[in-house]
Amino acid sequence: MTISLHRSATVLFQGDSITEVGRLSEPDNPLGHGYVRLAADRVRAARPDSGITFVNRGVGGDRVSDLCARWREDALDLKPDVVSVLIGVNDTWCRYRAGEVTSQRSYEDDYRALLTAVRERPDAQLVLVEPFLIPVTEEQWGWREDLDPRIHTVRRLAEEFDAALLAADGLLNQAARTAGSPERIAGDGVHPTPLGHRLLAEAWTALAGL
Template structure:
Protein backbone atom coordinates (compact mmCIF):
# COMPACT_ATOMS: atom_id res chain seq x y z
CA UNK A 1 0.00 0.00 0.00
CA UNK A 2 1.19 3.52 -0.81
CA UNK A 3 -0.24 6.99 -0.29
CA UNK A 4 -2.27 8.25 -3.23
CA UNK A 5 -1.51 11.90 -3.98
CA UNK A 6 -4.45 12.88 -6.12
CA UNK A 7 -4.83 16.13 -8.00
CA UNK A 8 -5.27 19.19 -5.75
CA UNK A 9 -4.57 17.18 -2.59
CA UNK A 10 -3.52 18.97 0.60
CA UNK A 11 -0.72 17.26 2.53
CA UNK A 12 -0.25 18.21 6.19
CA UNK A 13 2.93 17.54 8.17
CA UNK A 14 2.61 17.64 11.95
CA UNK A 15 5.10 17.25 14.75
CA UNK A 16 7.83 18.95 16.74
CA UNK A 17 11.13 20.66 15.88
CA UNK A 18 12.18 17.83 13.58
CA UNK A 19 9.23 18.83 11.38
CA UNK A 20 9.33 22.57 12.13
CA UNK A 21 13.01 23.16 11.21
CA UNK A 22 12.75 26.94 11.20
CA UNK A 23 9.36 27.41 9.59
CA UNK A 24 8.10 29.45 12.57
CA UNK A 25 11.04 31.86 12.59
CA UNK A 26 11.65 32.16 8.86
CA UNK A 27 8.60 33.67 7.13
CA UNK A 28 10.06 32.93 3.70
CA UNK A 29 10.30 29.20 4.54
CA UNK A 30 6.76 28.07 5.45
CA UNK A 31 7.74 24.43 4.95
CA UNK A 32 10.88 24.78 7.07
CA UNK A 33 14.29 23.63 5.95
CA UNK A 34 14.16 19.92 6.64
CA UNK A 35 12.54 16.73 5.42
CA UNK A 36 9.16 18.39 4.84
CA UNK A 37 10.53 20.85 2.31
CA UNK A 38 12.70 18.17 0.72
CA UNK A 39 9.79 15.74 0.38
CA UNK A 40 7.54 18.45 -1.04
CA UNK A 41 10.15 19.42 -3.62
CA UNK A 42 10.53 15.80 -4.69
CA UNK A 43 6.79 15.36 -5.09
CA UNK A 44 6.30 18.63 -6.95
CA UNK A 45 9.16 17.78 -9.30
CA UNK A 46 7.61 14.40 -10.07
CA UNK A 47 4.03 15.73 -10.29
CA UNK A 48 4.38 19.34 -11.42
CA UNK A 49 0.84 19.72 -12.71
CA UNK A 50 -1.03 17.95 -9.91
CA UNK A 51 -1.76 21.09 -7.89
CA UNK A 52 -0.71 19.45 -4.61
CA UNK A 53 -0.47 21.77 -1.58
CA UNK A 54 1.93 21.11 1.28
CA UNK A 55 1.36 22.54 4.76
CA UNK A 56 3.80 22.34 7.69
CA UNK A 57 2.43 22.87 11.21
CA UNK A 58 5.30 21.38 13.21
CA UNK A 59 6.11 23.28 16.42
CA UNK A 60 9.50 23.02 18.11
CA UNK A 61 9.35 21.60 21.61
CA UNK A 62 5.98 19.90 21.28
CA UNK A 63 5.18 16.65 23.01
CA UNK A 64 2.09 14.61 22.24
CA UNK A 65 -0.16 16.55 24.65
CA UNK A 66 0.90 19.84 23.04
CA UNK A 67 0.06 18.44 19.63
CA UNK A 68 -3.33 17.23 20.81
CA UNK A 69 -4.10 20.66 22.31
CA UNK A 70 -3.71 22.37 18.95
CA UNK A 71 -5.03 19.49 16.81
CA UNK A 72 -8.33 21.17 15.90
CA UNK A 73 -6.80 24.40 14.64
CA UNK A 74 -3.58 23.00 13.19
CA UNK A 75 -4.88 19.77 11.67
CA UNK A 76 -8.62 19.17 11.43
CA UNK A 77 -9.55 22.71 10.38
CA UNK A 78 -7.06 22.54 7.50
CA UNK A 79 -9.04 19.60 6.07
CA UNK A 80 -6.01 17.81 4.64
CA UNK A 81 -6.21 14.77 2.39
CA UNK A 82 -2.97 13.32 3.79
CA UNK A 83 -1.76 13.72 7.38
CA UNK A 84 1.85 12.90 8.25
CA UNK A 85 2.73 12.79 11.96
CA UNK A 86 6.08 12.60 13.76
CA UNK A 87 5.81 13.08 17.53
CA UNK A 88 7.23 11.53 20.67
CA UNK A 89 10.92 12.17 21.17
CA UNK A 90 10.29 15.25 23.32
CA UNK A 91 8.17 13.15 25.67
CA UNK A 92 11.27 11.03 26.18
CA UNK A 93 13.75 13.93 26.21
CA UNK A 94 11.85 15.78 28.96
CA UNK A 95 12.02 12.75 31.25
CA UNK A 96 15.81 12.75 31.18
CA UNK A 97 16.50 16.49 30.89
CA UNK A 98 13.84 17.99 33.16
CA UNK A 99 12.16 15.11 35.00
CA UNK A 100 8.80 15.62 33.27
CA UNK A 101 7.31 12.20 32.59
CA UNK A 102 4.65 11.37 30.01
CA UNK A 103 3.56 7.80 30.52
CA UNK A 104 3.42 5.50 27.52
CA UNK A 105 -0.30 5.04 28.21
CA UNK A 106 -0.91 8.81 28.09
CA UNK A 107 1.16 9.04 24.91
CA UNK A 108 -0.90 6.31 23.28
CA UNK A 109 -4.21 7.76 24.42
CA UNK A 110 -3.44 11.24 23.08
CA UNK A 111 -2.07 9.87 19.82
CA UNK A 112 -5.07 7.56 19.30
CA UNK A 113 -7.51 10.39 20.00
CA UNK A 114 -5.94 12.54 17.28
CA UNK A 115 -5.94 9.75 14.74
CA UNK A 116 -9.55 8.85 15.54
CA UNK A 117 -10.58 12.44 14.87
CA UNK A 118 -8.84 12.33 11.49
CA UNK A 119 -10.60 9.07 10.66
CA UNK A 120 -14.02 10.22 11.81
CA UNK A 121 -13.99 13.79 10.52
CA UNK A 122 -11.71 13.75 7.48
CA UNK A 123 -11.15 10.20 6.28
CA UNK A 124 -7.66 11.38 5.32
CA UNK A 125 -4.77 9.09 4.50
CA UNK A 126 -2.26 8.76 7.32
CA UNK A 127 1.52 8.48 7.46
CA UNK A 128 2.95 7.78 10.92
CA UNK A 129 6.67 8.39 11.34
CA UNK A 130 8.31 6.63 14.26
CA UNK A 131 10.02 8.84 16.83
CA UNK A 132 13.71 8.03 16.71
CA UNK A 133 16.99 8.35 18.55
CA UNK A 134 20.46 8.01 17.05
CA UNK A 135 22.65 8.30 20.18
CA UNK A 136 25.72 10.49 19.93
CA UNK A 137 26.45 10.43 23.67
CA UNK A 138 26.76 7.29 25.78
CA UNK A 139 24.09 8.42 28.24
CA UNK A 140 21.54 8.66 25.45
CA UNK A 141 21.45 4.88 25.17
CA UNK A 142 19.50 4.89 28.44
CA UNK A 143 16.78 6.92 26.73
CA UNK A 144 15.82 3.87 24.72
CA UNK A 145 14.07 2.43 27.78
CA UNK A 146 11.55 5.26 27.46
CA UNK A 147 11.50 5.73 23.68
CA UNK A 148 11.27 2.13 22.49
CA UNK A 149 7.78 1.57 23.97
CA UNK A 150 6.61 4.74 22.19
CA UNK A 151 7.92 3.39 18.91
CA UNK A 152 5.89 0.24 19.53
CA UNK A 153 2.82 2.40 20.15
CA UNK A 154 3.23 4.08 16.77
CA UNK A 155 3.56 0.70 15.09
CA UNK A 156 0.37 -0.54 16.75
CA UNK A 157 -1.50 2.62 15.82
CA UNK A 158 -0.36 2.36 12.21
CA UNK A 159 -1.90 -1.11 12.10
CA UNK A 160 -5.05 -0.02 13.91
CA UNK A 161 -5.70 2.97 11.65
CA UNK A 162 -4.47 1.41 8.40
CA UNK A 163 -1.74 4.06 8.16
CA UNK A 164 1.51 3.98 6.28
CA UNK A 165 4.41 3.49 8.68
CA UNK A 166 7.77 5.15 8.18
CA UNK A 167 10.10 3.08 10.37
CA UNK A 168 12.45 5.98 10.97
CA UNK A 169 14.28 4.68 14.03
CA UNK A 170 15.88 1.70 12.31
CA UNK A 171 16.28 3.61 9.08
CA UNK A 172 18.31 6.44 10.60
CA UNK A 173 20.38 4.22 12.86
CA UNK A 174 21.30 2.07 9.88
CA UNK A 175 22.11 5.20 7.89
CA UNK A 176 24.44 6.30 10.69
CA UNK A 177 26.31 3.01 10.47
CA UNK A 178 26.49 3.25 6.70
CA UNK A 179 27.99 6.76 6.67
CA UNK A 180 30.35 6.18 9.57
CA UNK A 181 28.88 8.01 12.56
CA UNK A 182 25.69 8.98 14.37
CA UNK A 183 26.66 12.65 14.39
CA UNK A 184 26.49 12.67 10.57
CA UNK A 185 22.79 11.77 10.75
CA UNK A 186 21.68 13.52 13.97
CA UNK A 187 23.96 16.16 15.41
CA UNK A 188 22.63 15.75 18.97
CA UNK A 189 21.04 12.32 18.68
CA UNK A 190 17.59 13.78 18.03
CA UNK A 191 17.69 16.53 15.41
CA UNK A 192 18.69 15.33 11.94
CA UNK A 193 21.53 16.87 10.00
CA UNK A 194 20.84 17.82 6.36
CA UNK A 195 21.86 14.28 5.46
CA UNK A 196 19.49 12.86 8.05
CA UNK A 197 16.65 14.98 6.70
CA UNK A 198 17.47 13.76 3.21
CA UNK A 199 17.16 10.15 4.36
CA UNK A 200 13.76 10.92 5.91
CA UNK A 201 12.55 12.78 2.82
CA UNK A 202 13.55 9.94 0.51
CA UNK A 203 11.72 7.42 2.67
CA UNK A 204 8.64 9.62 2.85
CA UNK A 205 8.41 10.05 -0.92
CA UNK A 206 8.81 6.30 -1.36
CA UNK A 207 5.63 5.89 0.68
CA UNK A 208 3.96 8.14 -1.88
CA UNK A 209 5.09 5.80 -4.64
CA UNK A 210 7.64 8.23 -6.02
Protein backbone atom coordinates in the same frame (compact mmCIF):
# COMPACT_ATOMS: atom_id res chain seq x y z
CA MET B 1 0.89 0.39 2.98
CA THR B 2 1.30 3.32 0.60
CA ILE B 3 -0.46 6.65 0.18
CA SER B 4 -2.15 8.18 -2.83
CA LEU B 5 -1.43 11.82 -3.60
CA HIS B 6 -4.34 12.76 -5.81
CA ARG B 7 -4.59 15.97 -7.78
CA SER B 8 -5.10 19.09 -5.64
CA ALA B 9 -4.64 17.16 -2.39
CA THR B 10 -3.63 18.96 0.82
CA VAL B 11 -0.80 17.24 2.67
CA LEU B 12 -0.25 18.24 6.30
CA PHE B 13 2.95 17.55 8.24
CA GLN B 14 2.66 17.68 12.02
CA GLY B 15 5.23 17.28 14.76
CA ASP B 16 7.95 19.01 16.73
CA SER B 17 11.21 20.78 15.85
CA ILE B 18 12.27 17.94 13.54
CA THR B 19 9.29 18.89 11.38
CA GLU B 20 9.34 22.64 12.02
CA VAL B 21 13.01 23.31 11.05
CA GLY B 22 12.75 27.10 10.84
CA ARG B 23 9.29 27.55 9.43
CA LEU B 24 8.18 29.67 12.42
CA SER B 25 11.24 31.93 12.47
CA GLU B 26 11.23 32.46 8.70
CA PRO B 27 7.76 33.39 7.41
CA ASP B 28 9.04 33.32 3.84
CA ASN B 29 9.80 29.61 4.25
CA PRO B 30 6.53 28.12 5.52
CA LEU B 31 7.71 24.56 4.89
CA GLY B 32 10.99 25.06 6.76
CA HIS B 33 14.30 23.67 5.63
CA GLY B 34 14.03 20.02 6.60
CA TYR B 35 12.46 16.81 5.38
CA VAL B 36 9.08 18.49 4.78
CA ARG B 37 10.56 20.93 2.27
CA LEU B 38 12.62 18.18 0.64
CA ALA B 39 9.66 15.82 0.37
CA ALA B 40 7.47 18.54 -1.13
CA ASP B 41 10.18 19.41 -3.65
CA ARG B 42 10.51 15.77 -4.67
CA VAL B 43 6.76 15.39 -5.18
CA ARG B 44 6.51 18.61 -7.17
CA ALA B 45 9.39 17.60 -9.38
CA ALA B 46 7.77 14.24 -10.10
CA ARG B 47 4.24 15.63 -10.52
CA PRO B 48 4.57 19.30 -11.51
CA ASP B 49 0.95 19.71 -12.63
CA SER B 50 -0.72 17.96 -9.70
CA GLY B 51 -1.66 21.07 -7.72
CA ILE B 52 -0.80 19.37 -4.43
CA THR B 53 -0.60 21.73 -1.44
CA PHE B 54 1.89 21.06 1.36
CA VAL B 55 1.42 22.50 4.84
CA ASN B 56 3.88 22.36 7.75
CA ARG B 57 2.52 22.87 11.27
CA GLY B 58 5.44 21.46 13.26
CA VAL B 59 6.24 23.31 16.50
CA GLY B 60 9.56 22.94 18.27
CA GLY B 61 9.42 21.34 21.71
CA ASP B 62 6.00 19.79 21.23
CA ARG B 63 5.01 16.58 22.94
CA VAL B 64 1.97 14.52 22.03
CA SER B 65 -0.16 16.43 24.57
CA ASP B 66 0.78 19.69 22.83
CA LEU B 67 -0.44 18.31 19.52
CA CYS B 68 -3.74 17.43 21.19
CA ALA B 69 -4.11 20.99 22.47
CA ARG B 70 -3.81 22.52 18.99
CA TRP B 71 -5.16 19.67 16.86
CA ARG B 72 -8.44 21.33 15.89
CA GLU B 73 -6.88 24.58 14.65
CA ASP B 74 -3.64 23.20 13.26
CA ALA B 75 -4.94 19.98 11.72
CA LEU B 76 -8.66 19.31 11.47
CA ASP B 77 -9.70 22.82 10.42
CA LEU B 78 -7.25 22.60 7.50
CA LYS B 79 -9.23 19.66 6.08
CA PRO B 80 -6.12 17.77 4.96
CA ASP B 81 -6.29 14.79 2.64
CA VAL B 82 -3.05 13.35 4.02
CA VAL B 83 -1.83 13.82 7.60
CA SER B 84 1.77 12.92 8.41
CA VAL B 85 2.68 12.79 12.12
CA LEU B 86 6.12 12.59 13.76
CA ILE B 87 5.93 12.99 17.53
CA GLY B 88 7.42 11.36 20.60
CA VAL B 89 11.08 12.11 21.08
CA ASN B 90 10.31 15.16 23.24
CA ASP B 91 8.17 12.99 25.50
CA THR B 92 11.37 11.01 26.10
CA TRP B 93 13.72 14.01 26.10
CA CYS B 94 11.71 15.79 28.83
CA ARG B 95 11.84 12.75 31.09
CA TYR B 96 15.63 12.70 31.14
CA ARG B 97 16.36 16.42 30.87
CA ALA B 98 13.55 17.94 32.94
CA GLY B 99 12.04 15.10 34.95
CA GLU B 100 8.69 15.54 33.18
CA VAL B 101 7.28 12.11 32.49
CA THR B 102 4.71 11.25 29.84
CA SER B 103 3.50 7.77 30.67
CA GLN B 104 3.33 5.23 27.89
CA ARG B 105 -0.44 4.96 28.44
CA SER B 106 -0.92 8.73 28.13
CA TYR B 107 1.22 8.80 25.01
CA GLU B 108 -0.82 6.06 23.38
CA ASP B 109 -4.18 7.49 24.45
CA ASP B 110 -3.35 10.99 23.21
CA TYR B 111 -1.90 9.72 19.94
CA ARG B 112 -4.97 7.54 19.35
CA ALA B 113 -7.22 10.55 20.00
CA LEU B 114 -5.39 12.53 17.30
CA LEU B 115 -5.81 9.78 14.74
CA THR B 116 -9.43 9.13 15.67
CA ALA B 117 -10.22 12.79 15.06
CA VAL B 118 -8.60 12.66 11.61
CA ARG B 119 -10.76 9.67 10.77
CA GLU B 120 -13.80 11.95 11.02
CA ARG B 121 -12.94 12.52 7.36
CA PRO B 122 -13.33 9.00 5.97
CA ASP B 123 -11.07 9.61 2.97
CA ALA B 124 -8.19 11.13 4.94
CA GLN B 125 -4.95 9.17 4.74
CA LEU B 126 -2.44 8.85 7.56
CA VAL B 127 1.34 8.60 7.59
CA LEU B 128 2.92 7.77 10.95
CA VAL B 129 6.64 8.44 11.24
CA GLU B 130 8.35 6.61 14.09
CA PRO B 131 10.08 8.81 16.65
CA PHE B 132 13.78 8.07 16.52
CA LEU B 133 17.03 8.46 18.40
CA ILE B 134 20.56 8.01 17.05
CA PRO B 135 22.59 7.94 20.28
CA VAL B 136 25.73 10.06 20.25
CA THR B 137 26.44 9.77 23.99
CA GLU B 138 26.39 6.91 26.45
CA GLU B 139 23.58 8.65 28.32
CA GLN B 140 21.35 8.57 25.25
CA TRP B 141 21.59 4.82 25.02
CA GLY B 142 19.68 4.80 28.31
CA TRP B 143 16.91 6.88 26.74
CA ARG B 144 15.96 3.91 24.59
CA GLU B 145 14.23 2.33 27.58
CA ASP B 146 11.65 5.11 27.32
CA LEU B 147 11.63 5.68 23.54
CA ASP B 148 11.43 2.10 22.30
CA PRO B 149 7.93 1.50 23.74
CA ARG B 150 6.77 4.70 22.05
CA ILE B 151 8.08 3.40 18.73
CA HIS B 152 6.17 0.16 19.29
CA THR B 153 3.04 2.19 20.07
CA VAL B 154 3.33 4.01 16.75
CA ARG B 155 3.67 0.70 14.94
CA ARG B 156 0.55 -0.66 16.64
CA LEU B 157 -1.41 2.49 15.85
CA ALA B 158 -0.33 2.35 12.21
CA GLU B 159 -1.83 -1.14 12.04
CA GLU B 160 -4.96 -0.12 13.94
CA PHE B 161 -5.66 2.91 11.74
CA ASP B 162 -4.47 1.40 8.45
CA ALA B 163 -1.82 4.11 8.19
CA ALA B 164 1.36 4.15 6.17
CA LEU B 165 4.34 3.64 8.48
CA LEU B 166 7.74 5.23 8.02
CA ALA B 167 10.13 3.12 10.10
CA ALA B 168 12.50 6.02 10.73
CA ASP B 169 14.36 4.69 13.76
CA GLY B 170 15.85 1.69 12.02
CA LEU B 171 16.40 3.62 8.81
CA LEU B 172 18.43 6.38 10.44
CA ASN B 173 20.39 4.17 12.82
CA GLN B 174 21.43 1.96 9.91
CA ALA B 175 22.38 5.08 7.97
CA ALA B 176 24.56 6.14 10.90
CA ARG B 177 26.41 2.83 10.75
CA THR B 178 26.86 3.19 7.00
CA ALA B 179 28.06 6.77 7.39
CA GLY B 180 30.51 5.74 10.10
CA SER B 181 29.25 8.18 12.72
CA PRO B 182 25.88 8.96 14.34
CA GLU B 183 26.69 12.67 14.23
CA ARG B 184 26.53 12.55 10.44
CA ILE B 185 22.82 11.68 10.70
CA ALA B 186 21.82 13.62 13.83
CA GLY B 187 24.40 15.88 15.44
CA ASP B 188 22.84 15.72 18.90
CA GLY B 189 21.23 12.31 18.43
CA VAL B 190 17.78 13.86 17.95
CA HIS B 191 17.80 16.58 15.27
CA PRO B 192 18.75 15.34 11.81
CA THR B 193 21.58 16.78 9.78
CA PRO B 194 20.90 17.71 6.15
CA LEU B 195 21.75 14.10 5.26
CA GLY B 196 19.32 12.81 7.88
CA HIS B 197 16.56 15.06 6.56
CA ARG B 198 17.25 13.92 3.01
CA LEU B 199 16.91 10.28 4.03
CA LEU B 200 13.62 11.01 5.76
CA ALA B 201 12.31 12.85 2.70
CA GLU B 202 13.31 10.02 0.39
CA ALA B 203 11.60 7.47 2.63
CA TRP B 204 8.46 9.62 2.90
CA THR B 205 8.09 10.07 -0.84
CA ALA B 206 8.74 6.37 -1.37
CA LEU B 207 5.47 5.77 0.51
CA ALA B 208 3.78 7.64 -2.32
CA GLY B 209 5.54 5.56 -4.95
CA LEU B 210 7.98 8.31 -5.90
